[in-house]
Amino acid sequence: MKVALLQHTPDPELTVALAARLCYSKVGIGELKQKLTNSDITSFLDKIMSLGHQSVLEHASFTFGIEGISRVTSHQLVRHRVASYSQQSQRYVSHKEQFAVVIPPEVAKHGEMLELFEEEMRRLHAAYARMVDAGIAAEDARYLLPNATETKIVVTMNARELLHFFAVRCCERAQWEIRAMAVEMLKLAREVAPVIFRDAGPGCLAGPCPEGKMTCGMAAEVRERFSNL
Numbered sequence: 031m032k033v034a035l036l037q038h039t040p041d042p043e044l045t046v047a048l049a050a051r052l053c054y055s056k057v058g059i060g061e062l063k064q065k066l067t068n069s070d071i072t073s074f075l076d077k078i079m080s081l082g083h084q085s086v087l088e089h090a091s092f093t094f095g096i097e098g099i100s101r102v103t104s105h106q107l108v109r110h111r112v113a114s115y116s117q118q119s120q121r122y123v124s125h126k127e128q129f130a131v132v133i134p135p136e137v138a139k140h141g142e143m144l145e146l147f148e149e150e151m152r153r154l155h156a157a158y159a160r161m162v163d164a165g166i167a168a169e170d171a172r173y174l175l176p177n178a179t180e181t182k183i184v185v186t187m188n189a190r191e192l193l194h195f196f197a198v199r200c201c202e203r204a205q206w207e208i209r210a211m212a213v214e215m216l217k218l219a220r221e222v223a224p225v226i227f228r229d230a231g232p233g234c235l236a237g238p239c240p241e242g243k244m245t246c247g248m249a250a251e252v253r254e255r256f257s258n259l
Contacts, residue, residue: 031207032097033214035222042090042189042223047071049086050078075225087190087226094185094215100132102177103207106199112191118182121169126162128155131178135206151178189226192219200256201232202246217259231256 039045044066051062051074066074078086099107108115129151137147154174161171187195192215198204199212220227233240234249235256246252 031099031211033211033218034095035092035218036095037093038222039090043071043075043225045089046086046189046226047074049089050074050083072225084190088188090189090223091186092192092219096185096211097182098180099211100177100207101179101181103211104181104183106205106208107185110191110195112187114186116184120172120175124162124168125175126159129175130180132180132207189223193230196230197233202248202252203241203244
């Protein structure tokens with residue numbers, strides 16, 4: 031899996047602070063920008079975040095390039111609707127050569143099941159390639175491709191939606207692959223917006239586990255892990 035932050039709003043925390051400050055100021059945007067120091071930005075962001083005034087976070091956007099995830103994970107990812115997605119097409123990108131797959135760790139550590147998994151992938155690829163060779167369009171042959179098939183996707187989310195995404199997908203109850211992807215995205219987002227994403231992560235970081243009876247029971251360990259992320 032490869033996760034890269036391709037683009038983001040220039041100086042996202044300044045942008046958010048300006049938007050928030052404007053709501054309570056009589057002066058113009060230019061004058062506000064001149065007056066805001068780095069310490070002002072930090073203290074103002076701390077205040078609006080503590081008050082839950084998160085609509086201003088929508089002015090900062092982040093675009094990630096993600097490679098080497100399975101179709102399982104991309105299907106989960108696109109359920110987050112406040113976002114934009116561009117995914118590698120299986121209609122126009124043929125897998126005539128052996129398609130790459132993501133192997134779940136539970137399968138990889140079980141020798142007999144790993145052998146079965148890989149055998150089935152080879153069998154499916156042979157059937158797919160045979161169809162393409164026979165003139166079946168890739169868009170129809172792709173019906174044979176499994177959820178394990180690797181894909182690439184570009185995703186753009188605003189800061190507010192990213193906070194929600196991290197709360198849900200960094201959780202131990204999220205599936206391992208999308209959780210690993212979300213953690214990598216969080217690390218990159220923190221580098222360019224450390225105040226906004228300082229406390230980002232699974233819901234248990236800010237209080238009791240929101241999963242209720244479905245909790246993983248490891249809140250203390252999770253909090254420790256994310257404090258050292």
